Amino acid sequence: MDANRRTAYYTLLDVESKKSYSNIALNHHIITGKPDSPAFVRELVYGVLENKIYLDYMIGHFVKTPVAKMKTSDITVLRMGFYQLKYMNSVPEYAAVNESVSLAKRFCKGREGFVNGVLRSFIREGKEVALPDREKDLVNFFSIKYSYEPWIVELWLDQYAVDFVEELLAAGNLTPDLVIRVNTLKTSRQDLRRRVASKGFEVKDGYLCKEALHVTGGNLLSGPLYKNGFFSVQDESSMLAVNILDPKPGELIMDVCAAPGGKSLAIAEKMENMGEITSWDIYKRKVAVIDKEAERLGIKIITTKTWDATRVDSSMIEKADRVIVDAPCSGLGVVRRKPEIKYKKQSREISELPKKQLAILSASSKYVKPGGVLLYCTCTISTLENQKVVGEFLKKNPSFQKESALQLLPNINNTDGFFICKMRKEDKLIND
Numbered sequence: 001m002d003a004n005r006r007t008a009y010y011t012l013l014d015v016e017s018k019k020s021y022s023n024i025a026l027n028h029h030i031i032t033g034k035p036d037s038p039a040f041v042r043e044l045v046y047g048v049l050e051n052k053i054y055l056d057y058m059i060g061h062f063v064k065t066p067v068a069k070m071k072t073s074d075i076t077v078l079r080m081g082f083y084q085l086k087y088m089n090s091v092p093e094y095a096a097v098n099e100s101v102s103l104a105k106r107f108c109k110g111r112e113g114f115v116n117g118v119l120r121s122f123i124r125e126g127k128e129v130a131l132p133d134r135e136k137d138l139v140n141f142f143s144i145k146y147s148y149e150p151w152i153v154e155l156w157l158d159q160y161a162v163d164f165v166e167e168l169l170a171a172g173n174l175t176p177d178l179v180i181r182v183n184t185l186k187t188s189r190q191d192l193r194r195r196v197a198s199k200g201f202e203v204k205d206g207y208l209c210k211e212a213l214h215v216t217g218g219n220l221l222s223g224p225l226y227k228n229g230f231f232s233v234q235d236e237s238s239m240l241a242v243n244i245l246d247p248k249p250g251e252l253i254m255d256v257c258a259a260p261g262g263k264s265l266a267i268a269e270k271m272e273n274m275g276e277i278t279s280w281d282i283y284k285r286k287v288a289v290i291d292k293e294a295e296r297l298g299i300k301i302i303t304t305k306t307w308d309a310t311r312v313d314s315s316m317i318e319k320a321d322r323v324i325v326d327a328p329c330s331g332l333g334v335v336r337r338k339p340e341i342k343y344k345k346q347s348r349e350i351s352e353l354p355k356k357q358l359a360i361l362s363a364s365s366k367y368v369k370p371g372g373v374l375l376y377c378t379c380t381i382s383t384l385e386n387q388k389v390v391g392e393f394l395k396k397n398p399s400f401q402k403e404s405a406l407q408l409l410p411n412i413n414n415t416d417g418f419f420i421c422k423m424r425k426e427d428k429l430i431n432d
């Protein structure tokens with residue numbers, strides 16, 4: 001059996017049954033499965049994940065059992081087959097069918113005839129299935145065409161005009177650039193750009209941040225530049241949040257939802273390794289990643305701690321020059337990197353996020369010195385988790401003033417969807 005498709009199958013099965021993150025499962029199976037073409041595996045995995053609802057809708061037209069009741073192994077093999085037939089021009093039809101039948105022989109014993117029949121019917125019907133009527137049911141049309149759970153489409157239709165929502169949904173299905181942040185403690189952007197380009201990669205400067213480079217072509221992360229800490233992977237939206245926080249050498253900064261450390265590490269680089277950064281996260285194993293990354297990057301000013309940021313640490317009251325709250329959120333801004341987020345059901349966990357976000361923001365505001373900065377950010381596109389949380393906080397905390405607020409969007413800014421709000425605590429009045 002073809003190692004590329006077997007690797008893609010194992011990855012998709014992990015995402016589906018173990019709820020693994022696609023990027024982590026993919027990297028793991030590429031290392032263990034040793035496929036000849038990691039690029040093919042990546043395209044197939046992300047293609048299936050990005051188009052899952054649409055693929056299931058098409059498969060549903062050719063099978064009697066409702067797709068939701070099919071075995072994970074059967075539906076995974078069919079999704080992969082349909083995706084290759086519909087979207088991968090480099091794969092001949094006979095190869096898509098034969099390889100799917102081989103996968104079925106191994107992973108769906110006794111179902112190879114069924115898989116063969118369904119794929120051949122799809123080919124006979126011209127590989128087309130009509131979408132639901134856009135005029136009659138816009139939410140269902142968008143949900144199937146772009147493969148998002150209907151509640152996400154409804155949420156965005158409440159926030160934006162119809163054409164804009166369509167652009168946003170489509171942008172979420174595009175493959176983002178690999179963006180790296182130059183470690184200015186070790187090198188300059190110009191120098192790193194030259195070194196990366198000399199290894200055959202295509203490199204462009206960032207659009208929003210002067211420490212960003214966009215890189216294409218191959219695997220930069222397995223080379224010595226990464227191992228020796230010359231750069232980190234980070235979207236420009238996160239770099240921008242740190243630039244807006246504007247940390248200075250010598251200051252005390254608190255990052256209360258810090259793992260895996262992207263922003264704390266960027267802050268340390270901006271502070272030229274001078275000052276103090278207190279980085280918390282509720283999960284111990286995640287906090288350990290920050291320490292490991294700090295070592296790789298040569299950062300010495302981060303102190304990590306496992307702490308629930310909804311609780312106030314009284315030893316830190318009014319100690320920090322700047323506090324960043326990169327809150328846990330629904331993640332709707334990062335669907336380009338984690339397409340599985342598009343299929344999260346509307347749950348109690350999601351509807352309770354604003355309450356948790358406000359609790360973290362309120363507790364964290366206590367650490368800001370008079371005149372200091374409080375920055376709230378999320379990687380989501382939801383007024384409920386962004387503007388409303390900040391609005392509620394400001395209403396209850398008049399000693400804080402909003403200085404700026406920004407919603408980055410993939411269809412406009414070519415970044416992750418990211419919200420950044422900078423607030424400042426008033427200086428205490430000095431009485432005579």
Ligand SMILES: C[S@@+](CC[C@H](N)C(=O)[O-])C[C@H]1O[C@@H](n2cnc3c(N)ncnc32)[C@H](O)[C@@H]1O
Binds near residue numbers: 257283
């Ligand atoms: C958006 S992520 C932070 C990303 C990180 N700032 C970065 O740039 O790499 C949110 C983090 O909040 C953590 N978290 C969730 N609930 C928390 C709580 N009550 N207290 C502290 N951290 C929490 C999660 O474990 C997660 O690592």
